[in-house]
Amino acid sequence: MEHKHPVITSISSGKGGVGKTFVSVNIGAYLAHQGKKVLIVDCDLGLANIDVMLGVNPRFTLKEVVFGDTDINDVAIQTKHGFDFVPASSGAAEMVQLMYEDIEKIKEALGKLAQQYDLVLLDTGAGISESVLQFNLFANKNVIILNRELTSLTDAYATIKVIYQTFGRDSFNIIVNTARNEDEAKKIFNHIDSICNRFLGFSLHYLGYIVYDEVVPRSIMKQEVLLSHQNQSTPAANFASIADRMANWQ
Amino acid sequence: MIILLDNLSPYERQIVENTPHRVIDLEDDLLKKIVELQEENAHLRSEALIDNLTGLYNSRFFHIQLETEMARTRRTGLSCCMLMIDLDNFKMINDTRGHLEGDRFLTHIAQTFSQCVRTVDIVCRYGGDEFVAILPSTRLFVAIRIANRFKKAVSEIPGATGYNVSASIGIAEFTVSSPWGADEFIQAADSAMYEAKNKGGNQVSTKGHYIRLNTDLESVSPQEKEAISSIHGGAQRQGESDGT
Numbered sequence: 001m002e003h004k005h006p007v008i009t010s011i012s013s014g015k016g017g018v019g020k021t022f023v024s025v026n027i028g029a030y031l032a033h034q035g036k037k038v039l040i041v042d043c044d045l046g047l048a049n050i051d052v053m054l055g056v057n058p059r060f061t062l063k064e065v066v067f068g069d070t071d072i073n074d075v076a077i078q079t080k081h082g083f084d085f086v087p088a089s090s091g092a093a094e095m096v097q098l099m100y101e102d103i104e105k106i107k108e109a110l111g112k113l114a115q116q117y118d119l120v121l122l123d124t125g126a127g128i129s130e131s132v133l134q135f136n137l138f139a140n141k142n143v144i145i146l147n148r149e150l151t152s153l154t155d156a157y158a159t160i161k162v163i164y165q166t167f168g169r170d171s172f173n174i175i176v177n178t179a180r181n182e183d184e185a186k187k188i189f190n191h192i193d194s195i196c197n198r199f200l201g202f203s204l205h206y207l208g209y210i211v212y213d214e215v216v217p218r219s220i221m222k223q224e225v226l227l228s229h230q231n232q233s234t235p236a237a238n239f240a241s242i243a244d245r246m247a248n249w250q
Numbered sequence: 251m252i253i254l255l256d257n258l259s260p261y262e263r264q265i266v267e268n269t270p271h272r273v274i275d276l277e278d279d280l281l282k283k284i285v286e287l288q289e290e291n292a293h294l295r296s297e298a299l300i301d302n303l304t305g306l307y308n309s310r311f312f313h314i315q316l317e318t319e320m321a322r323t324r325r326t327g328l329s330c331c332m333l334m335i336d337l338d339n340f341k342m343i344n345d346t347r348g349h350l351e352g353d354r355f356l357t358h359i360a361q362t363f364s365q366c367v368r369t370v371d372i373v374c375r376y377g378g379d380e381f382v383a384i385l386p387s388t389r390l391f392v393a394i395r396i397a398n399r400f401k402k403a404v405s406e407i408p409g410a411t412g413y414n415v416s417a418s419i420g421i422a423e424f425t426v427s428s429p430w431g432a433d434e435f436i437q438a439a440d441s442a443m444y445e446a447k448n449k450g451g452n453q454v455s456t457k458g459h460y461i462r463l464n465t466d467l468e469s470v471s472p473q474e475k476e477a478i479s480s481i482h483g484g485a486q487r488q489g490e491s492d493g494t
Contacts, residue, residue, distance in 0.1 A: 103391065104391050134391075150481070154470060157470060158469050158470045161469055161470065161474075162427075162469055164327065165425075165426045166327060166329070166425060167327070168326060187481075188481070191478075192478075195474065195477050195478055198477065199473075
């Protein structure tokens with residue numbers, strides 16, 4: 001088996017409902033289409049939802065890796081969008097309060113599986129639980145998604161601050177989701193960037209924005225990615241631009 | 251110097267020529283004294299900081315080093331962990347085989363403990379059959395792994411199973427956001443250790459101060475919140491007003 005040196009990227013937001021999963025899936029689909037070998041991991045261990053967004057019904061999940069003897073290779077499934085996917089289980093109470101050893105077990109399994117891929121996207125849960133922190137530490141690139149809402153900005157900042165204070169990380173890539181236009185996205189980015197500079201002493205990296213468009217909720221409803229049915233839309237172009245930047249990550 | 255010497259009387263020359271030797275001799279004596287004093291100081295310090303029986307650091311050193319490591323965590327943001335260890339049923343060895351055998355067993359435990367930790371970790375005998383370790387720049391899940399390694403190693407010490415000796419281990423993690431002082435940190439590890447004992451011994455228990463931000467954003471200061479809210483007249487208000 002070929003051993004790659006994957007770029008492991010965490011996608012977090014602090015606040016829920018900001019669009020982590022939609023962003024992960026669309027970036028994954030675009031880069032898979034470009035010939036990259038991409039793995040998306042649903043790291044929202046208690047309330048997994050990527051399987052719903054993809055319209056798949058997985059046989060095994062990360063729960064069976066933690067509490068059973070299931071091999072992580074048997075959990076990963078191929079999707080019609082070109083990327084592979086590791087599902088988590090939704091509504092499994094025991095997955096919400098994982099012990100450190102359990103998170104460690106998941107990280108070890110993912111570490112092995114990741115060697116078959118160019119890019120691994122870890123779609124973390126909302127909030128700043130220990131597992132969210134651990135997946136951010138496990139990743140070698142940290143992406144934070146935010147939108148124009150004040151609660152989203154505050155939670156994104158809190159996430160950055162806690163990861164910085166807990167692990168000393170000071171390199172974060174920002175995606176502004178559901179922006180009206182590029183100017184507004186830049187304004188939101190500059191605002192959060194100036195606050196990080198002022199209180200934490202470092203700058204953020206602007207990765208891009210996704211414009212608000214009616215095609216997005218329609219795409220989610222249809223359990224599709226923009227690439228497959230709205231590839232001429234502005235959000236699809238925004239995703240392409242973000243994904244192209246990520247493709248250059250080492 | 252040569253020109254000067256030529257102008258001196260033989261007596262004066264003799265004095266001048268002998269002077270450097272005397273200075274060197276004096277310097278030599280002084281250096282010897284300094285080295286002697288340093289050695290004596292090091293010996294006294296080691297007497298005060300090393301546990302005689304096991305050769306580990308003693309509790310005095312532990313308290314000094316704990317303050318240093320907590321300060322390091324506050325400065326760097328990297329957590330440190332404390333392992334508090336109490337041997338289960340150790341008294342049986344002292345009572346049935348005598349204190350000399352008990353001491354030998356404690357020395358064996360100390361060696362085992364030192365082998366289970368990393369070179370950066372600070373292992374101390376806290377007193378009696380209690381041991382403690384400070385693990386710098388270490389998260390709880392790593393500390394758990396080290397503790398489990400030690401727990402297993404204790405069960406493999408010759409004679410341990412005969413007396414049913416095992417280790418109850420309490421772990422506490424000190425993060426940059428922990429509100430603890432040194433005493434509270436020790437109490438947390440202590441209480442985790444008692445929890446392990448109360449569960450029947452031969453266990454690892456943990457205590458930590460965890461950040462939970464899902465409902466309240468305690469890590470964001472009022473000044474930071476105010477700064478974030480200052481995104482005036484732009485995206486936020488427009489977005490809220492038209493419901494997008």
